[in-house]
Amino acid sequence: MSQISGADSDRFPAGRPVVFRNxxxxxxxxxxxxVExxxxxxVADQIAAVGRQLAVPDGTxxxxxxxxxxxxxxVDTHRHMWQTAxxxxxxxxxxxxxxQFYYLNWGKIFRPEDIYAGNLLAAFEAVDAGVTTTVDWSHGLQTIEYADAAVDALEAVPGRFVLAYGNLLGAPWQWTKAPEFANFIKRRIDGRGDMLRMQIAFDVTGDPAFPEKGAFEAARDFNLPVTTHAGVWGATNDTGIRLMYExxxxxxxxxxxxxxTLSDDSYQRIAAxxxxxxxxxxxxxxxxxxxxxxxxxxxxxxxVSLSMDTSVWWSADMFSAMRATLNADRSREHMEAHKRNETVMLSHLxxxxxxxxxxxxGAQTLGMDSFIGSITPGKKADLVxxxxxxxxxxxxxxxxxGHVVFQAGRGDVHTxxxxxxxxxxxxxLVGIDLAAAKQAVAKTVEYARTKMGEQAWNESMNPAQAEVESIDNPYMYTKQAQASQDQENG
Structure with a gap:
């Protein structure tokens, strides 16, 4: 996608009202x-009116x-944007x-400029796909220099972002207490308004000693929300939820x-x-x-809110998120009914x-529903x-x-x-230099491939394929077919 022409950009000068018709x-x-x-x-940054055949100011x-x-x-409430590189x-x-790739072997090789490159491309991708607010679950921030690079990229894109500050290679009860962390919040977050907010991102392992307690205390002291991967098979569990609650x-x-993968008790604690x-x-x-x-x-x-997680696997396409969510929920409803020898007659979701x-x-999850998330006069004009x-x-x-969920896609996002x-x-995209993002990402790819070496690069991208043990077929269809064919040819 090339940068839009100057003539098209000039159609939307700052301060000029915009009206969507019909x-x-x-x-x-x-x-x-x-509203059909x-x-x-x-008008300005707000939704001024909703209706039919609206009268509008001159020059709209x-x-x-x-x-x-x-x-x-x-609104995407959880995306590791740096991994888009x-x-x-x-x-x-x-x-x-x-x-194995990020936590044990190769996460440490990424540089601040690689965080910047991934965030920049991810931020462009988000607004292009109609995602106007994205949580950058940024757990690649090894030092404050990395965090500055992440924010530099987010501020270079005309989207609404939440930096979920994390460091997968460090202990959250340590890096949240560092003076430079407090200084970063003061320098880069405080006073930035609604276009850039912050969360603290870390996971609770379920260690009975609850070492994450210090990180929660820091979040409370800074008045920042915590976002955490909970109920992840083999990684985070009910013990972590219980420790947080207690x-x-x-x-x-x-x-x-x-x-x-949480128990009813954990879900009840979250709900309560x-x-x-x-x-x-x-x-x-x-x-x-x-x-x-x-x-x-x-x-x-x-x-509930929805999220895409990471473009190292998937994308910033919330149409896919909606479709996958509805498919999974309905599939589970059918499976549970079949266990009872019943048929689902009405879809609940x-x-x-x-x-x-x-x-x-998503807006409610981020505490932003007072100003985004619906087309309501007086709210901010985040529209697709x-x-x-x-x-x-x-x-x-x-x-x-149904059209939004099952028929439309990111390619249908017009404005x-x-x-x-x-x-x-x-x-x-209007007024966006996508070529600069492509150049930055190309440098990251070249660097990572060289740093890892061709063997590690290829083995990481193409993990060994698991073998599946075939089940014996008592009907021997294949052999019978071959025998029949041999008899015909004989």
């Missing part, structure tokens, strides 16, 4: 619902949204392969990523303390953290709920127009929520606004 508007606001043939007016730029779906910007490298990994560190702002879950269905299905848990989270009334999780659910007149997939438009600013229009 869209199917999914407001995600119960007071408005779905609707208009949405944006009109965007024809006919045959399109206008919805709030999507090795996009697709781990397509055939398991979670063990992932841990020490008073489970709060409404805590985000539990995956939460796939007002916590939120971030579900990465593609990741959970592929990597083995556990079965995507939305069917359990719904049962315990735990608020609907497309509308999944779209809600991808938008307002799904419209593609050249695609046979975009008509007929009968069930708008994106973040904080009232047009960052993509007519399927092209």
């Amino acid at each position: 869209a199917t508007v999914l407001t995600i606001d119960p007071s408005f619902g779905v 043939g609707g208009d949405v007016l944006v 730029v009109e965007i024809d949204a006919t045959d399109g779906i206008l919805m709030p910007g999507m 090795l996009r697709g490298f781990g397509a055939d990994w398991t979670l063990t392969n992932y841990f 020490h008073g560190f489970m709060t409404p702002s805590t985000v539990y990523v995956h939460s796939a 303390t007002g916590g939120h879950a971030s579900v990465s269905a593609e990741s959970e299905c592929n990597a083995g953290q556990g079965y995507p848990p939305t069917w359990l989270l719904r049962r315990h009334s735990i608020p 609907r497309a509308e709920q999944v779209v809600n999780w991808a938008t307002l659910g 127009l799904i419209k593609n007149d050249l695609s046979p997939v975009m008509f007929p438009l009968l069930h708008p929520y 994106v606004l973040v904080n009232g600013k047009v960052v993509k229009h007519n399927h092209r």
